[in-house]
Amino acid sequence: MKLWVDGGLRDAATARVSVLDHGLTAGDGIFETVKATGGRPFALTRHLDRLARSARGLGLPEPDLDEVRRACAAVLDANPMERGRLRITCTGGLSPLGSERGDTGPTLIVALGEAGRRPDSTAVVTVPWTRNERGALTGLKTTSYAENVVALARAREQGATEALFANTVGQLCEGTGSNVFVVLDGQLLTPPVSSGCLAGITRALAVEWTGAQEADLPLDVLERADEVFLTSTLRDVQAVHRVDGRQLPGAPGPVTAKAMRVFDERAASDLDP
Numbered sequence: 700m701k702l703w704v705d706g707g708l709r710d711a712a713t714a715r716v717s718v719l720d721h722g723l724t725a726g727d728g729i730f731e732t733v734k735a736t737g738g739r740p741f742a743l744t745r746h747l748d749r750l751a752r753s754a755r756g757l758g759l760p761e762p763d764l765d766e767v768r769r770a771c772a773a774v775l776d777a778n779p780m781e782r783g784r785l786r787i788t789c790t791g792g793l794s795p796l797g798s799e800r801g802d803t804g805p806t807l808i809v810a811l812g813e814a815g816r817r818p819d820s821t822a823v824v825t826v827p828w829t830r831n832e833r834g835a836l837t838g839l840k841t842t843s844y845a846e847n848v849v850a851l852a853r854a855r856e857q858g859a860t861e862a863l864f865a866n867t868v869g870q871l872c873e874g875t876g877s878n879v880f881v882v883l884d885g886q887l888l889t890p891p892v893s894s895g896c897l898a899g900i901t902r903a904l905a906v907e908w909t910g911a912q913e914a915d916l917p918l919d920v921l922e923r924a925d926e927v928f929l930t931s932t933l934r935d936v937q938a939v940h941r942v943d944g945r946q947l948p949g950a951p952g953p954v955t956a957k958a959m960r961v962f963d964e965r966a967a968s969d970l971d972p
């Protein structure tokens with residue numbers, strides 16, 4: 700496997716970043732996961748826009764987006780695969796052992812792995828920890844993911860593949876790596892970005908393509924919703940058949956099935972929507 704680091708392609712087994720990189724010592728970095736089918740990335744422009752937004756939010760120098768595009772193309776060319784997931788990371792760069800960044804500028808890493816096929820439906824659990832809708836990192840796609848790792852492990856212990864968070868005022872927010880939609884009284888709804896969720900790219904496309912409405916929703920909407928689905932780069936639109944102990948028989952229900960169909964059709968016809 701070849702990945703991109705230090706301005707060129709390197710062998711993954713020997714590629715290195717410094718042990719003093721601020722991404723490691725302080726979790727100071729940003730990233731994007733981009734789906735690639737047949738060697739072609741999906742929605743790369745939107746991912747690069749968000750990468751630049753995350754850099755600004757974290758006060759990192761903006762990555763050179765032309766270099767990021769070149770790096771993605773080079774990594775995809777060097778590692779042919781049918782269904783891949785590009786991982787673009789910009790870390791804080793070399794630093795002293797404290798909480799301040801050094802002045803070397805960020806390190807760009809682009810790697811590629813196989814993307815498995817997602818099942819049509821999955822189980823989720825809610826977790827007792829909250830997303831902060833007013834934090835310094837809210838809405839940024841940073842490498843500070845430890846809380847998500849803990850929550851996902853909790854979900855796995857209960858036979859689920861995703862954990863859903865409420866925010867600090869008890870509203871439904873998002874998953875560890877996905878956004879959430881519910882069908883309530885025939886209406887397709889999703890929490891607004893002001894809930895503290897990431898502005899997911901799949902979420903934005905699903906809203907555009909299905910006409911879903913944004914609404915503040917209490918967490919217990921999950922006990923009443925007729926249908927629930929998740930969106931993310933690697934899940935696309937994925938139905939939920941169990942929330943905590945509650946089964947949602949027949950998932951995907953009609954609204955979710957339509958959203959899945961519309962998403963697949965539109966995504967297949969436009970690689971950079």
Ligand code: PLP
Nearest residue numbers: 876877878897899900901931932
């Ligand atoms: N929310 C979080 C916390 C995420 O990490 C992700 C993606 O990894 C998403 C939502 C979904 O975003 P996207 O559709 O851009 O993959």
